[in-house]
Structure formats: C-alpha cells, structure tokens
C-alpha cells in the first residue's frame with residue numbers, strides 16, 4: 546500500500562521538507578541533542594508556514610487539515626529525528642483537546658495563540674505510581690470559591706519546561722468514584738506559583754526533555770478547567786487514535802533516515818578492499834531494515850486512511866503503533882551494527898537514533914498495552 550498524494554498533499558509535504566532541511570542541518574540537530582538546545586528557529590518557521598494550525602478549523606485561524614495531512618507532516622518532521630515530532634505533536638494534540646472539549650471562550654483564547662506560536666502545550670498524566678495504569682493517579686484539584694487548588698506530583702512530562710508552556714494536567718477532582726468518573730483536565734501555566742519543574746536526566750530525546758513536576762497549592766481560576774468537571778477521562782481518550790497514528794508516522798520518518806544513513810555508510814566504508822555493503826550479511830541487514838520500515842509505513846497508512854474516512858480504527862492504530870515503534874528500535878539497532886565502532890561515537894548520528902528510538906515502545910502506550918488492545922479487539926480479555 547502506498548499513497549498517491551494529491552496536489553495539496555504534495556505541496557504540504559514539500560513545504561515541510563524545505564523548512565526542515567533549511568533549519569535542521571546535521572550540526573543544528575546535534576546541538577539540540579547534545580546541548581539540550583531549545584529549537585525556537587524550527588518553531589518560528591512552523592508558525593510562518595502556518596503548520597501549527599494544520600488540523601484546526603479556519604474560524605480559529607487554522608487550515609482544516611485532516612488526519613492524513615497530519616500523518617504526512619508527522620512522517621516528514623520525524624525524518625529529522627523523533628524528538629522534532631514531539632515538538633510539533635505534543636502542543637498540537639493538546640490544543641486539539643481544547644477544540645474538542647473547551648468552551649467557545651477557551652477555544653478563542655488558546656487555539657489562535659498556539660497557531661501564532663505565542664504559547665506551547667505539554668501533557669501530564671503519568672505519576673510515580675500511575676504509568677500504564679494511568680487511572681491510578683493521585684494528584685488532586687479541590688474547588689475553593691472560583692478557583693481550584695492543585696496538589697500532587699507528575700513524572701515524565703515531555704517539554705513541560707518549554708518557554709510559554711501550558712501544562713495540560715489530568716488530576717482527580719472526585720476521589721470517591723472511579724477515575725473514569727472523577728478525573729478532570731486543567732490548563733496550568735507552567736510559571737504559576739507552586740509549580741516546580743525539574744528536568745530529568747534521560748537516555749535520549751534531549752532536545753524537548755522529560756520532566757517531573759511538583760504542584761504545591763497551585764491556584765487556577767475555574768476557566769482553566771476544560772470540559773465539565775469530572776469528565777477529563779473522556780478528554781484523555783478522545784484524541785488517542787489521532788495522536789498515536791501521527792506519532793507512529795514520526796517513527797517511520799526517523800526509521801527511514803536510519804536506513805538511509807546506514808546505507809550511505811555501507812556504500813562508503815571500505816574493509817577488506819570492498820565497501821562493507823557488499824558483504825552479504827550487511828546487505829541483508831539493510832534489506833531487512835528497509836522492509837521493516839516499508840511494512841511500518843503500510844500499517845500506518847492503512848490506519849490513517851481508515852481514520853480519515855471517519856471509521857473507528859482502534860485495532861489498526863494499535864497495530865501500526867506497535868509495529869512502527871518495534872521496527873524503529875530494530876532498525877536503529879541494526880544501524881548501530883552497520884556503523885561499527887563509529888556508531889558509538891557522539892559525533893555520529895546513529896547513536897542518537899538508537900537512544901531516541903528506545904523510548905518509543907514505552908511512550909504513548911507501551912508495546913504490551915498495544916498488544917492488550919489488539920487482543921481485546923479479537924475478543925480476548927487480557928489481564
């Protein structure tokens with residue numbers, strides 16, 4: 546399965562590629578990774594291109610793009626490195642939740658600001674005791690007059706310390722009922738008194754960063770609550786399929802870059818008087834790598850097309866996410882082998898792909914959770 550792009554889609558992909566190629570030189574990407582440099586230049590270019598408005602309706606300053614447009618863009622951005630996909634996806638996915646569940650006033654306030662690049666958004670669900678079992682979260686918000694008072698701790702929040710960031714925070718607002726009936730979503734300015742963000746020392750994805758956040762009597766006005774109180778669980782679930790498929794597109798884009806870099810190295814590197822790519826074992830590894838990436842893309846496109854037709858695609862998206870992340874890890878691992886000792890050196894990019902890929906079978910629902918979901922669609926009740 547491949548996709549015949551229409552003229553608009555072709556122009557969209559080309560314009561994203563041009564912008565990414567202009568700014569994201571190998572030196573720039575290394576700086577983002579090794580110095581944890583915040584890529585403001587990339588953000589500004591996306592703003593100028595109108596890219597942050599892609600999936601939003603025109604009335605809020607957007608372009609009304611669909612899930613396929615988002616998937617194509619995700620793949621293109623991911624080619625420069627999966628961390629860039631997070632930089633694009635995390636703010637946009639969260640603002641889409643405001644679009645789905647916010648009041649008209651909230652939509653008019655937040656969405657145009659995001660499209661103009663004035664704010665960013667991150668998400669905080671995970672807690673020390675609530676990972677895959679995210680419903681076990683303990684952080685709370687308690688009503689006090691016209692305000693809510695938030696207390697608790699979140700971990701592993703991608704990009705929470707970005708400048709001008711609004712944390713999309715899931716907390717319990719009723720602990721006497723199940724998480725499905727007692728969770729709410731709040732938008733919390735990361736610079737509010739009582740919010741303390743600490744960047745964690747991670748293996749990869751150094752550019753955006755992963756953070757723990759402490760909330761100590763943080764006060765937010767009632768208009769920071771998105772959707773009705775206690776209905777945050779619906780917000781959390783409502784965008785999952787789109788988010789997962791665009792994220793999967795980022796895996797495919799980055800994995801394709803891994804193949805291209807490994808192939809180019811195998812053509813140039815000479816050992817025993819010949820390019821290493823002419824040793825059958827290396828050539829076969831490259832053939833396997835491209836096959837993995839092509840298969841990942843096909844699953845991704847199948848799921849995206851189904852979603853774009855408005856059909857439910859839980860199984861297809863879970864399969865694409867599972868296969869795409871596992872393929873990315875496999876391909877990056879093989880890329881390391883092909884580059885030999887040089888892959889282990891920080892000035893070669895393969896080690897970054899390897900490090901960044903390793904997060905992908907864990908985040909956005911682990912591979913085990915994807916398998917549980919796929920098995921569930923097959924009528925199996927997996928514990």
Ligand SMILES: Cc1cc2nc3c(=O)[nH]c(=O)nc-3n(C[C@H](O)[C@H](O)[C@H](O)COP(=O)(O)OP(=O)(O)OC[C@H]3O[C@@H](n4cnc5c(N)ncnc54)[C@H](O)[C@@H]3O)c2cc1C
Pocket residue numbers: 667668669670671675676677678700701702703704747750755904907908909910911912913914917928
């Ligand atoms: C780089 C990075 C960025 C992240 N960004 C964010 C973010 O922006 N916002 C946010 O809220 N969270 C974020 N996370 C958290 C991420 O979503 C969680 O790490 C993930 O959900 C897994 O939770 P856990 O790490 O607590 O692992 P656990 O849930 O403790 O899982 C440990 C192991 O047990 C397995 N397991 C658990 N339950 C089951 C089950 N029912 N069946 C089979 N196997 C199971 C898992 O698959 C895994 O292998 C991020 C994590 C990382 C590493």
